[in-house]
Amino acid sequence: MKIWWKESVVYQIYPRSFCDSNGDGIGDIGGIINKLDYLKELGIDVVWLSPVYDSPNDDNGYDIRDYRDIMKEFGTMEDFDRLLEELHKRGIKLVMDLVVNHTSDEHPWFLESRKSKDNPYRDYYIWRDGKDGKEPNNWGSCFSGPAWKYDKETDQYFLHLFSEKQPDLNWDNGKVRTEVYDMMKWWLDKGIDGFRMDVISLISKQEGLPDGPAMINGYASFNVSANGPNVHEYLKEMNREVLSGYDIMTVGECSGVTLEEAARYASSDGSELNMVFQFEHMDVDGDPDNKWTDKKLYLPDLKTIMTKWQKGLEGIAWNSLFWDNHDQPRVVSRFGNDCEEYRERSAKMLATCLHMMQGTPYVYQGEELGMTNVPFETIHDFRDLDSINAYYELTGKGIFTQEEMMKYLRYKSRDNARTPMQWDTSTNAGFSEADPWIMVNPNYKNINAKEQVERKTSVFHYYKQLITLRHEYEIIVYGxxxxxxxxxxxxxxxxxxxxxxxxxxxxxxxxxxxxxxxxxxxxxxxxxxxxxxxxxxxxxxxxxxxxxxxxx
The missing domain is CATH 2.60.40.1180 (Golgi alpha-mannosidase II)
Incomplete structure (x- = not known):
């Protein structure tokens, strides 16, 4: 069936690193508005905006304190409304990040929940007694260490599959689901065009919360909770209560998803979501129990994985196509060649390979310029909680030396994608007049938007051409x-x-x-x-x- 979100190309904006309009070193909504004509020229159809909600910013905005307010560093709700209006003026839709597996520990619900075991909000989160003076099970956090935090106020542990400041919501509580659905309707009634749903496959936990197989750090992967017993029931309910009432795009980030599960999440019957993000191709150069390696790509493995998803969902569900996002290193440094001779050539090749497949392509900010990984010198250059925690845990246990861990971080850290967008050759790559919140890649004088927009043979213009072809040839979308x-x-x-x-x-x-x-x-x-x-x-x-x- 032909539909607009199948024919669209999505551009992801990580607002903290896109453009700073007020000179505080942090990207903001005003900066995004200032660059909308750039996106219009590129030709994209949809902007996926990483979280801009009110947050104490423990995990760069993925720890939400208030779902109906804007982080002060990013601006105001009036700024957001203007962004939405200006995007729509240019024929560009806006998809918001929906982060509802967890909240911030500063969210009013959690502040109430931790007060006492009989508080009305206690069951909004997942609390358990410890076992023999230890955590309730061996589940590990995505950001290293255990997935449980002891709270002495009530002598129990709460579950956090991510930072300890990101307690997991209890989706088995119908009141939680109702609160989430009401919030979603509030944003959709504002006029946004859909949701990218953060780690949505984790919302239903395994019954009894059993131990899982341990990884290199001794803990079970946070994916042990993926695709739980009620996840499809809850998404079908969300679809009935919210999604089906709007002409929107929905994509679920589904950690640990199988082909069979993806066909349920994104079934063409429209009962759950439009499409999913799966990460099997992003694990192709890793080890089963350890993502921190500098292992190089073996192309037949990548072809096997990509083909499995292309063929496996054909006529059944819809693919999301991506190499880069805020959680991945830069693809030209990973699967291509970022040396001066071949960087642009390999960036164009990787774009061709992906954009000609069936599915909705996603372009992450700077990918259209062939931005590269970053020559971080010390652990103090990093801002990503995952990278910092892993460094200290794995070097502290003697699993890797400091030199080895820095090598792996330079290759695989999420911060490679989070350095400021490279706009021009002026101070700080034109991102900000102040010192940025994270270092600028020093190659910005050679790799920047101004130079590439002016040069017709650039990576930018190649992406523009790919996007135009997708709009003109149905075979690229539906073949x-x-x-x-x-x-x-x-x-x-x-x-x-x-x-x-x-x-x-x-x-x-x-x-x-x-x-x-x-x-x-x-x-x-x-x-x-x-x-x-x-x-x-x-x-x-x-x-x-x-x-x-x-x-x-």
């Missing part, structure tokens, strides 16, 4: 997918088909010239886009990091 050369270690090639039309996508993940023979049926086709200047496909070779698309 089926078939993988070619599944075992080739260097080439990712696939065919899209819609009716009598076909699209061949060929991408080299290699820094050397490769032999490649064009399939006979595509030799008379039209090259829609290529990351090399020549649009002719007569050669029997692929140049380093070459990508092209042929329409037949």
């Amino acid at each position: 089926s997918y078939e993988l070619l050369l599944p075992d080739d270690p260097d080439i990712y090639a696939y065919v899209r088909t819609l009716g009598e039309r076909k699209l061949l996508v060929v991408c080299s993940f290699c820094g050397r010239t490769l032999d490649y023979r064009l399939p006979e049926e595509f030799k008379s086709g039209t090259v829609l886009i290529s990351n090399y200047e020549s649009m002719e496909r007569k050669s029997g070779e692929l140049k380093p990091y070459e990508a092209f698309v042929i329409y037949q």
Whole structure:
């Protein structure tokens, strides 16, 4: 079925790092408004805005103190209303981050909940007695350490799958669900166009909260709680009570999701969500019990995973397509090549590979410029709680040396994506006149929006071209997918088909010239886009990091 959110391209804004309009070193809503014409030129359809709600900011806004107010650092509700109005004026929709697995420990509900065991809000959160002087089970926090915090006021532990300042809500309590649905309607009635739902697969915990298998740090993964027994029941209820009453886009961030579960979350029957974020392809260069590695990509593994999701959801549910977001390092440094010679070429190749697949593509701020990972020098350069906690825990236990851990953080830390957007060559990359809240990548004088908007061969203009093609060719949105050369270690090639039309996508993940023979049926086709200047496909070779698309 044809629908607008399938045909859209989404741009994620991490507001703290996008643009500072008031000179305090922190990005804000005013800064976003100042850059809307840039987004309009890029051609995106939807902005996904990471949290701007009132928050004490323990986890960069994902710890919410008041769901119906704006963080003072970001501006006011009047600023937000103006942002929404200005986006809509430009034909751009706005999707808000919905963070309802947990709140801040400063939220009024939690302040009441921790007062006493018989407080009316006690059951809004998950409280348990300890076992033999220890935590109620071996669940670990996503941010290292146990997922339980002892509270001496009532001699019990509360569950926090993330920071100890982010207590998990008890979704088994119907009052909690009603409060959440009312809040969602409040935002939708303001005119927003949907929700990206943070860790929504974690809202229903396993019955009895049993122990899980331990990871490298001795704790069970926070994913042990994923896809719990009532999660689909609760999302169906949310759909009936809220979502079905609006023409909106909904995407669930689903940690630990399987193909079968995703088909339920994002079923084409419309009973739950429109699409999900799954992370299997983001774990392709990791180890099962440890994400902190500098292991390099083995391309056949990535092809297997991407193809599984392309084929597995075809006609059943809808894919989200992404390489980068606020929780991932920069893809050009991870799956491409960020050296000066090949950075732009490989950034364009990676964009081609992703944007020609079936699903809704997401562009994370700076990805359209080919922004890279950051040369952090010491642990004091980091701001991400996950990275800092992991550093001290894993070096403290002797699992990694400080040098090893810094190497892994430079490769995998979320802070690689959170340094300021690189606008121009002025002080602090044009992000702020004040010292930014986190360091600026020193390569901003070579990689910045001003230079790329002015240069027609830039990564920015290549993304613009990809977005235009998606708007013009239905086959890119709705065509089926078939993988070619599944075992080739260097080439990712696939065919899209819609009716009598076909699209061949060929991408080299290699820094050397490769032999490649064009399939006979595509030799008379039209090259829609290529990351090399020549649009002719007569050669029997692929140049380093070459990508092209042929329409037949």
